[in-house]
Amino acid sequence: AQSVTQPDIHITVSEGASLELRCNYSYGATPYLFWYVQSPGQGLQLLLKYFSGDTLVQGIKGFEAEFKRSQSSFNLRKPSVHWSDAAEYFCAVARGNKLVFGAGTILRVKS
């Protein structure tokens, strides 16, 4: 069965530092991959997606993610974190029409 693993439940980074959130998926075919962000009390906002083509995808708010088929990974990165990036981040893979989500990673930003 398709699944998504986000190994880090919590991550704390200093403001201005770089960020990498890990995501591993298990899926037999070419995956359709997504990263969403959820701020406290808010819905899910799509940061970026990968369907095909260039394995490095750019998203909103300065985020990017790289698809690595050999490692079954789709890690999210940002070169310099801002305090407003504190939120929970979800990686998801499309299984048919539905999205299968990872457990999420809570990002804390310290000043």
Place this chain on the structure above:
Amino acid sequence: DSGVTQTPKHLITATGQRVTLRCSPRSGDLSVYWYQQSLDQGLQFLIQYYNGEERAKGNILERFSAQQFPDLHSELNLSSLELGDSALYFCASSVAGRKPNEQFFGPGTRLTVL
């Protein structure tokens, strides 16, 4: 703002009761999805409707049902509520119905069952 609206934002009710959650998709989107977010289960897909017809079903309990109306808004009905049904319920919409595509999420309805 994703363009997906959900009402109400909060709902507090008692065990055994029935509630209806409402969702209006983005303009032009034909698919509506319902997800449940709880502390123990995480984000789980419940059901999808496309242009009024049920398209996919996930881990939706028999006590739960949904429908999509001709104007494309959708309702999720939860009955015989139990404490464990307390969760955040999200609606999402997308243009297409079959192949994977990006889904836009509403702000959610927080259901508390006492």
